[in-house]
Amino acid sequence: MLVERAKNKISDVRADIEREITSRWLSDFQSRNEWLLVDGSLSGDYHKYDSPNIVGVIKSHQTQYFLWEDQQKILNLKARERSGIFIPKGRNRPDVYSWYLRLRPNDGRDVYFGLVRVEAAKCRRTLDMADEISRWLLAERSPLSMPDARWDRLIYPIHDCELYLKSTAPSHTSLDSLMTGLIA
Amino acid sequence: MEQKYLIQVGRVVATEAKPSTAYSFSFWAAEGDSKVGIGTLVVVKKDDLKVYGVVVEGFGFTDLGSAMHDYIGSEGDPGSEAPTLRHEVRCYTAAVLRVEPEEPLQPVPVAPVYLADDMVVRNALRMDSFWEKSGIPIGLYQNGDLLSPVYLDSEFLLGPEAAHLNITGVSGLATKTSSIEFILLSIFEHFNERDDDGIAVVCFNVKGPDMLFLDFPGSTVDERDAEMYDLLRIPNTPFKNVKYFAPFKSDRVNLNTLRTHPDLIGNVTPLSWGLIDILEFTEVVLNRDDVDAKADALIAYIKDRVVNETSEVNGQQITVRNFQDMNHWFDMVLKEMEQSNRSEWKTHHYATIRKVYNRLSNLSTRYQGLISPDEFRSDLPWGDFEDRAVYVVDVANVDPQAQDLVFTRIVSQLRQRLEKGDLGVKHVIVVVDELNKYAPSDGQETYLKQTLLDISERGRYLGLVLFSAQQFRSQVHKRIVGNSATCIYGRMDMDELATPGYQVLTSATKEKLATLSKGQLMVRHPHFNQPIFVKFPRPNIMRGPDGIKAYPPANDLPLEEAVWQNLNRLDGGVSRNEVSDIVASAADSSEIVRAMNITLQRRPDDPISHFRNCVRKKAGVQTTPGSKPSFIPVLDPDPSDPFQD
Numbered sequence: 001m002l003v004e005r006a007k008n009k010i011s012d013v014r015a016d017i018e019r020e021i022t023s024r025w026l027s028d029f030q031s032r033n034e035w036l037l038v039d040g041s042l043s044g045d046y047h048k049y050d051s052p053n054i055v056g057v058i059k060s061h062q063t064q065y066f067l068w069e070d071q072q073k074i075l076n077l078k079a080r081e082r083s084g085i086f087i088p089k090g091r092n093r094p095d096v097y098s099w100y101l102r103l104r105p106n107d108g109r110d111v112y113f114g115l116v117r118v119e120a121a122k123c124r125r126t127l128d129m130a131d132e133i134s135r136w137l138l139a140e141r142s143p144l145s146m147p148d149a150r151w152d153r154l155i156y157p158i159h160d161c162e163l164y165l166k167s168t169a170p171s172h173t174s175l176d177s178l179m180t181g182l183i184a
Numbered sequence: 185m186e187q188k189y190l191i192q193v194g195r196v197v198a199t200e201a202k203p204s205t206a207y208s209f210s211f212w213a214a215e216g217d218s219k220v221g222i223g224t225l226v227v228v229k230k231d232d233l234k235v236y237g238v239v240v241e242g243f244g245f246t247d248l249g250s251a252m253h254d255y256i257g258s259e260g261d262p263g264s265e266a267p268t269l270r271h272e273v274r275c276y277t278a279a280v281l282r283v284e285p286e287e288p289l290q291p292v293p294v295a296p297v298y299l300a301d302d303m304v305v306r307n308a309l310r311m312d313s314f315w316e317k318s319g320i321p322i323g324l325y326q327n328g329d330l331l332s333p334v335y336l337d338s339e340f341l342l343g344p345e346a347a348h349l350n351i352t353g354v355s356g357l358a359t360k361t362s363s364i365e366f367i368l369l370s371i372f373e374h375f376n377e378r379d380d381d382g383i384a385v386v387c388f389n390v391k392g393p394d395m396l397f398l399d400f401p402g403s404t405v406d407e408r409d410a411e412m413y414d415l416l417r418i419p420n421t422p423f424k425n426v427k428y429f430a431p432f433k434s435d436r437v438n439l440n441t442l443r444t445h446p447d448l449i450g451n452v453t454p455l456s457w458g459l460i461d462i463l464e465f466t467e468v469v470l471n472r473d474d475v476d477a478k479a480d481a482l483i484a485y486i487k488d489r490v491v492n493e494t495s496e497v498n499g500q501q502i503t504v505r506n507f508q509d510m511n512h513w514f515d516m517v518l519k520e521m522e523q524s525n526r527s528e529w530k531t532h533h534y535a536t537i538r539k540v541y542n543r544l545s546n547l548s549t550r551y552q553g554l555i556s557p558d559e560f561r562s563d564l565p566w567g568d569f570e571d572r573a574v575y576v577v578d579v580a581n582v583d584p585q586a587q588d589l590v591f592t593r594i595v596s597q598l599r600q601r602l603e604k605g606d607l608g609v610k611h612v613i614v615v616v617d618e619l620n621k622y623a624p625s626d627g628q629e630t631y632l633k634q635t636l637l638d639i640s641e642r643g644r645y646l647g648l649v650l651f652s653a654q655q656f657r658s659q660v661h662k663r664i665v666g667n668s669a670t671c672i673y674g675r676m677d678m679d680e681l682a683t684p685g686y687q688v689l690t691s692a693t694k695e696k697l698a699t700l701s702k703g704q705l706m707v708r709h710p711h712f713n714q715p716i717f718v719k720f721p722r723p724n725i726m727r728g729p730d731g732i733k734a735y736p737p738a739n740d741l742p743l744e745e746a747v748w749q750n751l752n753r754l755d756g757g758v759s760r761n762e763v764s765d766i767v768a769s770a771a772d773s774s775e776i777v778r779a780m781n782i783t784l785q786r787r788p789d790d791p792i793s794h795f796r797n798c799v800r801k802k803a804g805v806q807t808t809p810g811s812k813p814s815f816i817p818v819l820d821p822d823p824s825d826p827f828q829d
């Protein structure tokens with residue numbers, strides 16, 4: 001119970017931070033032809049810009065956006081193939097464009113192997129650039145993010161970033177000792 | 185003073201898998217930093233604590249778990265370049281050289297790591313305690329553009345605390361001969377014992393012309409070498425005072441050396457030992473099995489009562505000063521026994537006398553060229569050794585048994601004279617190359633090996649120090665290299681490095697040793713806790729092969745020609761005809777040889793008359809065994825002879 005609530009709290013705080021950083025980045029760097037790659041769904045005030053340089057990559061597929069028949073097409077995507085662009089529904093946030101992209105062949109593996117969903121701003125440019133953005137992501141398949149279990153979908157820059165964050169995070173041992181200190 | 189800003193090159197890392205200890209630590213180095221490598225000296229600083237270390241191992245790695253992952257990631261195409269590069273980290277392991285303050289001894293802390301500068305090098309190698317007082321520069325520690333002098337402590341190199349130096353490495357690349365020459369030059373410049381002590385070098389040249397041109401400058405003087413000489417404060421010059429010694433060839437006319445060019449032969453002194461010199465070494469020159477107790481007793485009698493004494497045999501007086509006299513003495517003794525029909529002479533049995541006669545008289549034949557049959561004796565200047573002089577004894581072309589005798593007698597003379605303090609100098613460095621030939625770890629016991637062992641074990645108390653070199657240290661007698669406090673390694677052979685003696689070195693250090701370039705050495709010295717890599721400048725000394733090209737050895741001279749040329753060297757006006765006349769008038773050629781050598785040794789103002797007098801006086805003397813002497817032979821010229829000199 002308590003653990004559950006702590007986890008929720010942490011993920012709320014993290015979402016807030018992400019939102020804020022995204023917004024700040026857009027306001028500071030948007031004009032400089034640089035792109036922000038987000039681990040997960042888009043957040044922040046991207047909708048306030050005409051064509052914001054922001055792309056999200058979603059690795060988990062809890063929500064199914066299509067009915068059986070269309071979903072089959074998506075799950076049958078071959079490596080380097082993408083789906084058509086659609087607007088995912090059901091979230092309380094401004095609309096985005098999205099498509100599925102198969103990063104690696106999944107022959108003999110499960111249907112989600114190598115499959116990511118991409119999000120970008122809902123704007124004309126996204127429609128024009130979907131292929132190009134997909135190619136960018138395909139290029140990032142190497143180096144492999146081994147030994148991470150999600151290496152098939154986790155592109156290396158995100159893995160690298162996680163590695164950095166982990167190295168700055170306090171270790172379990174020091175957290176434990178902090179907690180014990182708090183309780184005592 | 186310490187430089188204000190040391191260059192930081194990394195940071196200590198300690199993990200559970202690879203923790204820091206008091207003796208070693210790891211650190212990672214900044215990306216793309218080429219300043220750190222195996223052998224680099226570093227210092228870790230945290231508050232007042234300084235930990236000095238030397239890099240002994242390096243690892244580079246990324247987060248890649250398996251080669252397979254990279255293969256899959258590149259889809260099997262080695263040419264593919266990923267847009268995002270993996271981090272690559274370079275971790276180094278360093279061995280601790282010194283910690284300040286020394287107590288308490290603790291694991292190395294996690295702290296910044298800096299590159300060593302001159303001052304740090306000095307402290308890291310504990311040279312601060314001795315470099316001013318007794319430092320002998322051995323080379324420069326190089327780190328990027330930085331060159332810091334590295335010093336050996338003369339009290340640990342030349343005694344009395346410890347002594348001896350040994351150098352190992354493959355032929356032609358390890359720069360063994362060159363580095364010994366360089367270190368000797370450095371010692372001559374920097375050794376500052378009390379002024380009257382003096383230090384000299386006795387070099388046994390055992391290989392071709394290796395050390396026969398030590399007093400000539402080399403051909404290549406390179407700017408970088410010159411800079412190194414400046415930093416080490418060593419003059420970039422050859423040895424100033426070198427004297428060469430070599431036995432004769434079997435003709436006793438030509439010297440058995442390659443330094444026979446007419447311009448150079450004047451500085452080569454014959455090594456020619458007489459009866460007195462040899463009798464002390466009968467155990468070396470005679471086969472052990474031959475010298476039983478009875479023979480020993482007779483030899484002792486001869487030493488005490490016959491040599492250099494006038495004794496009476498068979499009613500005749502005889503003074504024995506050389507082999508010829510001794511043979512004569514034996515003849516007289518045997519004759520007396522035969523005439524009186526006795527089997528014993530002064531308790532010595534006839535058979536013993538015959539045997540000892542046979543063995544001793546054989547010596548001047550067996551060691552022809554080295555042992556003089558007559559009164560001519562020529563040797564190292566015992567008692568008059570000069571400070572900072574090099575005495576090169578060329579034994580490269582003599583056979584092993586003569587080498588044995590040369591080494592043993594010279595070293596034993598050095599030892600006796602150093603003990604008594606009447607050598608002329610108080611410190612002598614004996615240089616021997618090819619130690620694995622002369623003191624092999626296996627193989628038979630020789631006097632030479634015993635002699636070398638003796639220097640290495642007891643020499644330092646006497647001021648007798650051994651500098652030795654060999655290709656394969658593992659093949660040298662363990663106690664000889666073991667007693668060597670300073671050990672140097674040039675380029676090494678991988679097979680040699682695989683032998684047990686090198687187990688203490690990390691594999692990276694071994695790899696480095698196997699690829700050292702010329703002029704780079706690894707040094708172990710008692711003050712350094714770990715081996716240190718240094719470079720040294722090429723000695724400005726003519727290399728043997730170049731010397732042979734510049735001064736080709738002369739052809740062997742026939743006797744008469746040799747006499748003329750030699751006398752002419754003393755005095756340019758000697759006429760050829762005169763020499764011919766004297767030679768023709770002599771009884772036999774050995775008489776001419778004797779007279780020539782004595783004349784050369786005495787260097788009289790008027791060589792030709794001296795030579796004539798020497799020959800004339802002795803002409804007609806029959807000294808072959810068995811002849812009937814009808815007079816008292818006093819073969820040594822009378823010192824008060826008015827016709828001499």
Ligand SMILES: Nc1ncnc2c1ncn2[C@@H]1O[C@H](COP(=O)(O)OP(=O)(O)O)[C@@H](O)[C@H]1O
Pocket residue numbers: 353354355356357358359360361362363674702703704720721722723727
């Ligand atoms: N300090 C140095 N730097 C560069 N080359 C050197 C240096 N010392 C010697 N050499 C060269 O290395 C070669 C081998 O040197 P040498 O002393 O004869 O080696 P070794 O005695 O081990 O056979 C020679 O050609 C010599 O000129």
Ligand SMILES: [Mg+2]
Pocket residue numbers: 356360361362394617
């Ligand atoms: Mg050599």
